[in-house]
Amino acid sequence: MKAVILLSGGLDSSTVLYQARADGCECYAISFDYQQRHQRELQSARLIAQAFGVAKHQVVNFDLRLWGGSALTDNAIALPQERSLDEMSQNIPVTYVPARNTIFLSFALGYAETIGAQRVYIGVNALDYSGYPDCRLDYIQAMQEVFRLGTKQGREGQPIAIVAPLINLKKTEIIQLGNQLGVPWELTWSCYAGGDVACGVCDSCRLRLAAFAELGLNDLVPYA
């Protein structure tokens, strides 16, 4: 069974890639260069895809800086720093990129239908502190309907399934799962800041560091 895996190069999507293989899938990875501030993550995506041995790794290019609207696609919007997990949980943060997962899943759907894949894997996580609207279960269910009705495969009674194995896991549980699956954490990239080493103070770094610390594990990614 073929599956398309959305691979950002981060901790969550890398775990999902390994999970897809554990589920018996032949894995086709897809990543997006959308001119994100942290393009460094694409280098990680490539390294992970290579280390894993995907059947194919597609990198789709487009430019969400055309209209910006997020701290990840507009350098004029400051990246939140040194926020506590409590602060992160208050509101949808400025790192929210309008419609990002919808765009990603749409491309994954087109790719999946073209290669005859039966599944699309995505590493969304409703329990992290970001509150992104397009990481929640009801959103994924709505996209599943789009997958069913918007494709030839779906209309013929064989819709491509969206699989979101991390949706109800905490970050520590994701790391425990990844450890069982052998995910090479040192190749992954979570930092939003766009530097050559992880900043350690953006929301994404702080979530990651807190989870590794809670588990008493070393994070081998270099930090500033």
Added chain:
Amino acid sequence: MKAVILLSGGLDSSTVLYQARADGCECYAISFDYQQRHQRELQSARLIAQAFGVAKHQVVNFDLRLWGGSALTDNAIALPQERSLDEMSQNIPVTYVPARNTIFLSFALGYAETIGAQRVYIGVNALDYSGYPDCRLDYIQAMQEVFRLGTKQGREGQPIAIVAPLINLKKTEIIQLGNQLGVPWELTWSCYAGGDVACGVCDSCRLRLAAFAELGLNDLVPYA
């Protein structure tokens, strides 16, 4: 009220652009260079956007030839020619591009939320002969749910509405509507074939020509 209009440069989307203004909207157009066989349509989209006087015209670039899967994105797949309207109505044709409208609507959603638009207009048409799955009402309704659940605006109770004013119109009715609205047909482009003049024999040309003929109107676009 701001609206984002999906503008391919064809007859349907051009009519929708003019309809949006008639509905009282300030119009932001969005077009897609996806390395389609008929990139000529983008020239039409630009001319129409200019003639109309849109507030802004975004052209998003990406490459669906990465995986192909359609006669419009893979030159090795022959374009159907000289088919009757009856033949066109039999099956989903090879000009179907997997997930195309889902990709288009996703970008339109991101743009709309960023500029604070309340509507996204799309010129889909369930009654034409193509049978594309992503042109039908139930699909549009499923995308509407994604618009509601996948965005900050939607989660805050102000979902961006998808408006599909042509969905139940026949091609002749669309032309009649466009005539009332003053759409400059001579600037539009429907042909799939990728030439400098319209081929006259692809499905898209034949649908267009049949509708103009039925109405006793001249189509001023040059044909081979």
